[in-house]
Amino acid sequence: MIVSALPDGELRRLLGRSGIRLRLGPIVANIASPFDAVESALALHYAAHEVLPDSEFADFHVAVDPVPGIRRWIRPQAYFRFDANPPFNPLAASQAFPLLEWGLNWCISAHCHQYLIIHAAVVERAGRALMMPAPPGSGKSTLCAALVARGWRLLSDELTLIDVETRRIVPLPRPVSLKNESIGIITEFWPEARMSPVVHDTLKGSVAHVRPPAASVQLADQTAVLGFIVLPAFRAAEPMALTPLAKSTAFMRLVENAFNYSVLGRRGFEILADVVAASDCREFRYGGQLADAVAAFDDLALAR
């Protein structure tokens, strides 16, 4: 059963009791929270995700709960719990859903060492995945949302999982996280996008999430071969350019953006070297021309 097929009130009931057990690609998370904002956001963003029975193993048991005491009434706060422990400081209760998303990212990046995990968006078209590793502000998620809007399969917006055995990309289709100006840009570019209300004044500024396409969620068990590594760099008022990038430079950028490269040690090096060797590496400078950017990426994907 998927979340959108749950009977009325069942999502709230599960969240308020032992939690709802969701399949997130290769990960199963058990999520509990009494917050209405978490319930409504899960109903929106995880509508197509599979709900598993309590008898199924869950990799992570997480919760977003109110901070007790006076914080229940004065500037209410929420904290993220992982196996009952709060690994982070609490945030304003209005940020309960972003906190859940960030907490899940942390759970996966800090624990799932069966994957080499890169801070990167990854999408797929014509059978090959395109990874965009990049620091904040590079336009990674904006490009990711734009490509998904035009038919690319969403594999992940934030965490690229590379299977350490097969070197294939393992999908983790979850909401696309947009920040600040990119929220308006994507709203205009993709009017049909299902977007959550904007949450202001977070550590990352204003944030909103876009629901992953149901088709991407339904294909979450289909891994992909990495074909392209593209380093985006947003440069306002600069002309667009998609140019070849030295593989050694691409390799080092991946090292910088990997969460667990040092954990995997020599094995991490070999995995990265293999995927870089097999990929077409590019640098992409753009000033926000999303339609042109999508066209350039389409050409790249279809040219092989």
Add this chain to the structure above:
Amino acid sequence: MSEQAQWRAATPHALAWRRFDDEVVIYNDSTGSTHQLGALAGEIMLSLIQNPSGMDLHALVRDLTLRLELAGELDVATEVQRALDDLSELHLAARASA
């Protein structure tokens, strides 16, 4: 610095490398560091890895001149010595007794 000094890879068992075009990336398991080496430094490291008993500067210059077809005004010995010093600072290469 004596030109007779022998150079070797500092911890050859701990090194993993990959050549991409004319550059080399190298991982040192003993330090946990990864390095992007330019063409000359990369080739020097590969020479040292392939010659675990060590190479002196003359042998390195001879080997690199042949393999990289170095010519012209380039003072190969000076450039190789400079690269060796840099590799030493990165704990990738080390001097050994002749």
